Amino acid sequence: MPYLTTSDDVKLYYEEAGAGTPVVFVHEFGGDLRSWEPQMRYFSRRYRCIAFAARGYAPSDVPGDIDQYSQAIAARDIRDVLDALDIDRAHIVGLSMGGFATLHFGLDYADRARSLVVAGAGYGAEKEFEDTFREVSLEVAKQFEAQGAEQFAKTYSLAASRIAFQVKDPRGWLEFATMLGEHSARGSALTMRGVQARRPSIYDLETRLKAMTVPTLVIVGDEDDHCLQPGIYLKRTVPASGLVVMPKTGHTLNLEEPALFNQHVADFLAIVEQNRWLPRDPRAVPAQIMKTS
Template structure:
């Protein structure tokens, strides 16, 4: 089905199952189909929704750079909920979708039952901020100049993707073939408008400290540029937990689907039971052992 955003962009949406809603938001290197292992698993007891972001066919591909930004991406996620008549949902996002999930929590906390932020952090580290912006623009140019069919062969073998290839060659091949179907223009505009311009988590510290939505952060231990930002989110968001998957890269939900599904299912169960709480104030970060 299609829903229409407030600026008239049509987004492709798929859903399955009944129960408390879960909205899945995909990464730059994937699309709505990247969540198929989660759609199958969670739809047994939840209403599961996935959608193709703007710039990702079969959703519309706006031509103007002004149609792409981090704020617009968060607005689109809420537009999907509105289009389906959903008041609140658990929000689950990977990478670019993880950033979007954080911004849904900041901009629309009343719409989120919980936030799962997986593999998010690229460009947040201050020492790599300018490098990230530069390489994002280079990636955008490559998608336009070489096209997704050719450039995907390079992009799919990034430093945090080869773990997936080594563990699950067939699964990685599906990921790579999906990446090759990206819109050349949509991928370039997404890189320039969303990725290269989004704010670092570190610049949002004050807002994150006030965000009360239950949050789970998930990072692979070989996804190097997400580790420190993940720790930052853990230490900053009041009701936040952090899980680190060993020997794991960026494509968490596909690389380790069983572990990812079990972890998120337990998190959602704790949230729905009212047991995912802010950190106990007695758990002082500076204390090593109590002596009095």
């Protein structure tokens, strides 16, 4: 089994397939590297694709110290994956927790990013729900420890933003829920406390986001309520960004609508490779309604 070692001596399990320009996939809290299988199969036909299990997700190490989990460390782990695999720059694709890590990677290591796909990133970002999100995150961590992953997955997998997935693809949703139940309860609790509950709101990063020039594609589902407004905010704030809103779709974007997700990401990567994904033309002034002179 292939492992790499991070700069703070944590072993991360990874898989790769294909050849060409590197694409790194960064998974969500409720998923793991297996969640990217539809993308690994599709994009490895023309790219070198890498997916890794985040710290806290077996078979990667599960450090026991909460100080080994944070948003900054999650972004640094992506850098360490590139370093360990001798990759100078890569396209980074992340969902939810992985989307936040991808966004922070663009802020902290812009010179290492060919592009960013930030999908389903928004939970905890809305200022009016910031305290509530942290409280719920701590309760989720508590329940993972109290019930174990296999039992608590039955509850967590039925969150409002997962229902669209269950309705349209019961088999896919059940596979997702089953994999969630196989996670380390300890790793999930530490990740929730160390990363999710302590990460900054993207609204607090406005100055840095406005200065980030990495080509960025933001993707949200229209039934993923707590990601819609943050997605629009990112579109309005990140200079070279585009926004895709997927209809009748919840949080688990890449598994719920794999063909549509792949199409949008493939088109984005192709445009970036041609150096044609540019910042918004300054003549397109957002406040203008109609031109009269």
